[in-house]
Amino acid sequence: MSSVLASDGIEAGYEVIPERGQRAVFCGLTSIIWMHRQIQDAFFLVVGSRTCAHLLQSAAGVMIFAEPRFATAILEDRDLAGMADCNEELDRVVDEVIARRPEIKSLFLVASCPSEVIKLDLGNAAQRMQRRHEGSVRVVAFSGSGIETTFTQGEDSCLHSLVAELPDSHDSTQRLLVAGSLPDVVEDQFRRLLDAMGITDVDFFPGRRFEELPAVGANTQVLLAQPFLNDTARALVGRGAQLLSAPFPYGAEGTLAWLQAAATAWSVPAATFESVTRSSLARAKKSIAARAEKLTGKRVALLPDSQLEIPIARFLSRECGMELLELGTPHFDTEIMAADAALLPHGSKIIEGQNLDAQLDRVREQRPDLTVCGLGIANPLEAEGLRTKWSIELMFTPIQGFDQAGDLVELFTRPLRRQQLLDFT
Amino acid sequence: MKLSFWTYEGPAHFGAIRIAASMRGVHLLLHSPQGDTYADLLFTMIEREGRRPPVTYTTFQARDLGSSTAELVLATARDACERFKPDVLLVTDSCTAELIQDQPGTLVGGANMSTPVISVEMAAYSRKENWGASETFFQLVRGLLASKVPAPGEEPAPRPEGQRPSVNLLGPTLLGFRCRDDVKEITALLDSVGVDVNVVAPLGASAHDLQRLPLADANVCLSPEVADSACEWLTRNFRQPLIRTVPIGVKATDDFLQELATVLNLPIDIEQASPSRLPWYSRSVDSTYLTDKRVFIFADASHAVAAARIASSELGFEVVGLGTYSREQARSVREAARELGLEPLITDDYLEVERHVAELRPEMILGTQMERHIAKRLGIGCAVISTPAHVQDYPARYSPQMGYEGANVIFDTWVHPLMMGLEEHLLRMFREDFEFNDSAAPSHLEEGEATLRDMPTTDVGVGKLTWDISAEKELKKIPFFVRGKARRNTEEYAQGAGLQVIDVETLYEAKAHFSR
Numbered sequence: 031m032s033s034v035l036a037s038d039g040i041e042a043g044y045e046v047i048p049e050r051g052q053r054a055v056f057c058g059l060t061s062i063i064w065m066h067r068q069i070q071d072a073f074f075l076v077v078g079s080r081t082c083a084h085l086l087q088s089a090a091g092v093m094i095f096a097e098p099r100f101a102t103a104i105l106e107d108r109d110l111a112g113m114a115d116c117n118e119e120l121d122r123v124v125d126e127v128i129a130r131r132p133e134i135k136s137l138f139l140v141a142s143c144p145s146e147v148i149k150l151d152l153g154n155a156a157q158r159m160q161r162r163h164e165g166s167v168r169v170v171a172f173s174g175s176g177i178e179t180t181f182t183q184g185e186d187s188c189l190h191s192l193v194a195e196l197p198d199s200h201d202s203t204q205r206l207l208v209a210g211s212l213p214d215v216v217e218d219q220f221r222r223l224l225d226a227m228g229i230t231d232v233d234f235f236p237g238r239r240f241e242e243l244p245a246v247g248a249n250t251q252v253l254l255a256q257p258f259l260n261d262t263a264r265a266l267v268g269r270g271a272q273l274l275s276a277p278f279p280y281g282a283e284g285t286l287a288w289l290q291a292a293a294t295a296w297s298v299p300a301a302t303f304e305s306v307t308r309s310s311l312a313r314a315k316k317s318i319a320a321r322a323e324k325l326t327g328k329r330v331a332l333l334p335d336s337q338l339e340i341p342i343a344r345f346l347s348r349e350c351g352m353e354l355l356e357l358g359t360p361h362f363d364t365e366i367m368a369a370d371a372a373l374l375p376h377g378s379k380i381i382e383g384q385n386l387d388a389q390l391d392r393v394r395e396q397r398p399d400l401t402v403c404g405l406g407i408a409n410p411l412e413a414e415g416l417r418t419k420w421s422i423e424l425m426f427t428p429i430q431g432f433d434q435a436g437d438l439v440e441l442f443t444r445p446l447r448r449q450q451l452l453d454f455t
Numbered sequence: 456m457k458l459s460f461w462t463y464e465g466p467a468h469f470g471a472i473r474i475a476a477s478m479r480g481v482h483l484l485l486h487s488p489q490g491d492t493y494a495d496l497l498f499t500m501i502e503r504e505g506r507r508p509p510v511t512y513t514t515f516q517a518r519d520l521g522s523s524t525a526e527l528v529l530a531t532a533r534d535a536c537e538r539f540k541p542d543v544l545l546v547t548d549s550c551t552a553e554l555i556q557d558q559p560g561t562l563v564g565g566a567n568m569s570t571p572v573i574s575v576e577m578a579a580y581s582r583k584e585n586w587g588a589s590e591t592f593f594q595l596v597r598g599l600l601a602s603k604v605p606a607p608g609e610e611p612a613p614r615p616e617g618q619r620p621s622v623n624l625l626g627p628t629l630l631g632f633r634c635r636d637d638v639k640e641i642t643a644l645l646d647s648v649g650v651d652v653n654v655v656a657p658l659g660a661s662a663h664d665l666q667r668l669p670l671a672d673a674n675v676c677l678s679p680e681v682a683d684s685a686c687e688w689l690t691r692n693f694r695q696p697l698i699r700t701v702p703i704g705v706k707a708t709d710d711f712l713q714e715l716a717t718v719l720n721l722p723i724d725i726e727q728a729s730p731s732r733l734p735w736y737s738r739s740v741d742s743t744y745l746t747d748k749r750v751f752i753f754a755d756a757s758h759a760v761a762a763a764r765i766a767s768s769e770l771g772f773e774v775v776g777l778g779t780y781s782r783e784q785a786r787s788v789r790e791a792a793r794e795l796g797l798e799p800l801i802t803d804d805y806l807e808v809e810r811h812v813a814e815l816r817p818e819m820i821l822g823t824q825m826e827r828h829i830a831k832r833l834g835i836g837c838a839v840i841s842t843p844a845h846v847q848d849y850p851a852r853y854s855p856q857m858g859y860e861g862a863n864v865i866f867d868t869w870v871h872p873l874m875m876g877l878e879e880h881l882l883r884m885f886r887e888d889f890e891f892n893d894s895a896a897p898s899h900l901e902e903g904e905a906t907l908r909d910m911p912t913t914d915v916g917v918g919k920l921t922w923d924i925s926a927e928k929e930l931k932k933i934p935f936f937v938r939g940k941a942r943r944n945t946e947e948y949a950q951g952a953g954l955q956v957i958d959v960e961t962l963y964e965a966k967a968h969f970s971r
Contacts, residue, residue, distance in 0.1 A: 052531070053514045057490025077456075079550035079579060084465040085493045087843075095828050101460045107580045109456055110554070119456035126458050143488040143551035146517075176490025177517040177551070387538060406495030406507065413505030 043376040046362050051385025054406050055335060055360055056085075056422075057176030058184025059142060063090050064425060065188055066099045068211045071135035071239050074100040075127055076174065077120065077152060078142030099134070101127065105144055116150050117158070124159055128167060136240035137163075138188065141173040168240060170195060180360040182258040182336045182425065185211060189236060192243065193265040196235075199247030205231040206292055207244060207271065209263070210256030213428035214238070220255075220279075220431060223289060226306040227298045246271055251295050253288065255279065255430060257370070258337040260363045277369040278341040279430045280438060281349045282314035287369070310432040317436025318349055324443045326351035328399040331392075334358035334384050335404055335421040341370040342402070342424065348373060350439060355398050357381060358389065400442060417445050461805045461825040463780035463843060467577040468549045469494055470587025470681075474595065475545055476508035477628040477657040481595070482541035484532050486524075486559040487549035489514040501846045502629050511535040513552075525557045532563045536570045542662040543599070544570045545591065550579035573598040583803070585680040585755070586783060588628060592657055593684040599665045604692045611694060614672065620719045621651040622698070623671045625686055626678025627658040632758065632842045634658055636855035637677065641702060644858045648712065648723045657681075669693045673718050677701065677857070679784050680755050703761035705731050705769055705862045731859035733866045737770055748873065749940065751776040751817040753800065753808055753826055754841030756784030758856070760791045762821050762840050765865060767795060776800060776815045778808065805829075816939035819873060824848075834935075836872030840865075920946055922957045929959045944969045 059082055062074045076082050083102035090100075103123045108114045124137065137159070139152045152171035159169040172191035174184040189209065199205065206229055208220065217234050224232050233244030250271035254263060257278050267273055276291035277284045286307060293303045330352045332339040339359045346352040354375060362382040364371075371380070381389070393401055394414065401411055401418045408418040419442055429438040468485060475483035476498050485491070492512050498504045513531045515524050536544060546560045560574020575591050582590075605611065614620065624641060627634035635658075642652050653671035654664045668674075668689060673696045676686045690697050696718045702711035709725050716723040736742065750772045752762045759779045766772040778800025779788040785801045792799035800811055809829045812820060820826045820837040824845050830837035839848050840856075855861040922930070933941045941962075948965035949957050 052492075052512055053489050054492045054495070055489060056493060057488070059490070060493070079466065080459075080462055080464075080583065081466040081469075081491060081550050081579075083459050083462040084469065085490070087461055088465075088493060088497055095831070097832070098460055098828075101458060102462075103456045104459050104462075105580060106457060107578075110580055114456070116456070123456050123458045143490070144554060147520075147551055147554045175517075176488040177515065177520065180489065387534075404496075405500050406492055407499075409499040409503060409505055410507045 042371070044371050044374050044378040044380055046364075046380045046382050049381050049383045049385050049389070051383075051388065053180075053334075053360070053384045054386045054404055055384070056181040056404070057143070058174035058179030058181065058187055059085060059140060059176075060089055060181055061174065061184030061188065062086065062100050062140065064211060065185060069136070069236050069238070069240055071133070071241065072099065072138060073127060073131055073134040073136070074138045074140055075124065076100070076102040076140045076142055077145045077150065078102055078105065078140075079144045080104055082142045082144075097131070099131070105148075110148065116148075117155060120150075120155050121159065121162070124163075124169075128163060134167060136168045136170065138191075139169065139171040140188075141171065141175055143175045143177050146173065146175050146177060168195065180334075182256070182338075183361070185256070186259050186261050189259060189262040190265050192236060193246070193262060193269060196243055196269065197245040199245035199249055201245075201247070201249055203231055204249050204251060204296070205233060205244075206296075207233050207235055207246065207250050207252045207266070208255050209235045209252055209266065210254055210259055211236065212255050212430060216428050216430045216434060219433055220289075223306060223310065224292060227289075227293055227296070227302055229292055229296050229298070251292070253292055254366065256338075257341055257366060258361075260361075260366055263366060275369055277344065277373060278338075280341050281345040281435050282311055282318060282432060283349055283373075284341065284345055284370075285314065285430070285432050285435070286311055307432075314432035314435040318439055321436055321439040321443050322350040324446055325439065327353065328446070329353045329355050329396070330442075331356035331396065331398040331401045331403075332358055333389065333393075333401065333403040333407065333421070334360040334381070335402075336425060337361055338421075338424050339402070340367050340374070340380065343378075344370045344373045345438070346442065347375055349435075350442070352400075354378060355396050356389065356392060356401075358384060360384070400445065402442075417449055419445050457804070459805065461828060463803050463805070463823065463825060464584035465494075466550055467579055467582040467584065467587030467590070468547055469497075470584040470589070471545065471547050471575055471577065471591040472498075472508060472510055473584070473588050473628045473630050474591040474657050474681075475510060476504070477659070479659070479661040480542040481509065481545060481662060482535055482539050482543070483508075483510045483545040483547070484513075484528070484535055484559065484563065485510055485547060485549060486513045486528050486552035486557060487515075488551045489516050491549050491551075497630055501849055503846075503849065504629070509539065509541065511539075515552075520555070524552075524555060525562055528557055528559045528562055529566055532559075532566070532568065536568055541570055543595070544568065544572045545595070546572055546574045547577050547591070548579075549577075553577065553579045571598075585781060588681045589684050589783075592681060593688060595657075595662075596665055596668065596685040597688055599662055600668065600689075600692075603666070603669065611669075619649055619651045620672045620721065621653040621670070622673045622675045622715075622719075623653050623668055623695075624655045624675050624677055626676055626680075626682035627655060628678070628681055629658065630842065631658075631678060631681070632755075632840075632844060632848070633854055633856045633861075634678075636853050637857040637861065639853075640855035640858035640860050641675070641677065644702075644708070644712075645715075648715070649721065650715065650719065669695065671695065673698055673715075675715075679757055679787075680781055683784070701757045701761055702857045703758065703861060704765040704865070705733050705859065707761055707764060708858050708862070731862040733769060733859075733862040736866050742771075742870075745870065745873070746771045747773045748819060749773050749775045749815075749817045750819045750821055751812055751815055752840075753778045753780075753820070753822040755779060756781040756788050758841035760787050761856075763791045763795060765862075766821065766869075769862075770866075770869065772819075775817050776811060778802065778811070816943060818936045818940075819869075821869065836936075838869050838872055840869075919955055920949055920957060921955065926958045926962050929962055941966070 141152050156169045156171040170191045172187040246269045248270040252266050252271045252273045274291040276288045279285040279288035358381045402421050405420050408420045411418050428434045475481050498508045513527050546563045548559050564572045575594050627638050674686050675698045676682050686697050689695050698714050700711040700714050702708040712723050756779045763777050767774050774795050777792045780803040789799045820830045821840045823841050824843050945965040
């Protein structure tokens, strides 16, 4: 493991301050909302309470589904009183799901707070069901509970559970594994760029179909496309893969450095790299410049949500000229975040965790030009006269890569532009 | 364990949040894991509230479970009282907290807080949202008024001379269905007949307002799902009469005014008070084609009962199915179903409702957001008449369901998803038109609003039946919205007649057999 994620000798110019108290964040179950679109032959069955079911439908239920690919096995009194054998019950429910959706190739059993507190072993259950449905459906378990996971950590937990499912790679050819859910348009762009550099053996994980999971082994180089994949990254390393250190691919600078990490590992000649990236890079810079003017000098606060905060803050400060005030993240992984954190303005203070009311007091006191926050807070802050950008949209919009750099700026300029357009106070 | 694709109600503690968020000066301490704050979004996004719900969550994580979560509860309660200075602190726990049994209500109640504490026990694994709302509202009312209950035999003070009679409007909440405008509509209706509104609760009320409840001459229970227990307690303890008719629909509104007149001993001229356009719209010849449209109704109890009455006696539909997910209020739905000669469907199981609809093959569904999923799957027109509902059913425009204007809104909303009359005629005559055809949605709807599909052969008890090609072709000539019904009737007929192959003759035999 030569290219570990250590800070490459750059002295940390930032400080991490832990904070505890009330947290206004999603639990990991929420990741099902995009993961079920990402892996298109998978079904997600949450084992939990009515609260879990309510969360899922409140988040996704505005879309009208002819056939949803997620559901909840709701625990009832008789399950808790031990009158019903939870394992038998779960078998019955899973049979019901498979009968209704015979075309699914994989079934994820997703643990929740209630199932974890009563210590229902879904890992075991998955193995048991795997034997029962051998040959038709793969069954895997992971946790999306609020007590264990915050929002995007649900994806980490899901992908982590898949790492054990990946076939062994016995090949000696070096392969690139891009880990983390990506919109297909971004995936295609990355593939084209890497291909042009001569990096042709590229896999995307998880990809679109469970059936096409990539192989992993000592020949695998991993490039993380999302910043919240701590456990997944370590599990991949555990399978023999090497992790490439890079900032995350937001903006022109981030994308260039991210691609550079792969190019270096593949010993792509500098001239080739330059010629492949030249026009895309120029296009990205141009589209950022056209929009970033509105952000220059503006003060931004980021509240904890997805772990995208640090790389996004890096982009907003370095490429859009914004001043960083509050810099919150639900979880800070020193190794994985090293390359991005090193690019933050010197002396940046990162707040890890949350004490909601105290944090809102700071926001109200500083009155940022823009606050990046969750939907439970956005409208109330707007009503107080503060402009907000709701953070979940960063997970639901193609924002990675050169050709999305302008769109990424647009996400932050739009609330400010809107304020100018609307003719009432 | 119960497989649930969609749930009609949230958890019980969500009902408690709805009560706290609807009121002023009431703060809720909710013992719950990290992540349960998603509930805030329903208020800030669906109701578009410009303030955070007055809820402080303990948001414990796995690492807290090792230490004392009870201490976390107390510290959080103190912080919340210090910061928000509420008049009342409600305390309850969510489903996960119920499992770790910290008894937050007892804990905080015994901690000598300077704020009055009312604790509510939730039974998260057997009860649901509306029960939680009802229980919370009841405990609040009881907690704030128990000390003011008059002694037995004590007569309530008579209304001062010259003062108009007044009533309380009980039941409206945030995230209820159209509560905002229903309150406005009913307040105006009452004003027009000389009755004032004393207190509206929980929506907009403070703890002090609740203490003024006994001053009204009667209570109006606008939402039995939320206010029934509180209303009954007030009737028992303060001898306030209760007005039970939920004024949704023209006739129900008439009855409501009649009940009000009787209870308050007021002369009310209902003919005068009835400016709804629904009766004329529904009588006008354009509505003739609505006659006997087969509708399926599924909603909370009060909206289901109201819808059944409007559909059958004010719009001339045929109600082919009626049900509710409100088990606590199911009696009224059973009665309404019996009057229509139907077997009521009382269930909170979405899959059972879906099976029922597939079996009945109605031409329209009046239901909740969840029935929209079913309607999409089966290709049936659908209108939302009850919670659960999503953001589009919390509109900016004035859209009551109650009172006479509510009836106008209902007429427009329910007729909209149906194929317009002329188009329906032309479809019967020319089936192969390239633009207006079978597989196309009604042309006045946007494409994709309803994807009309042929419904599959019923698999219940059909056995070896097969359709010959010509009969299958002939079936296609029946307009899509009644084709499902025709298919089912023909199969039923064929089975009864002991046939194994359905041909064109069987199709028309069946048609004659079932013609109404």
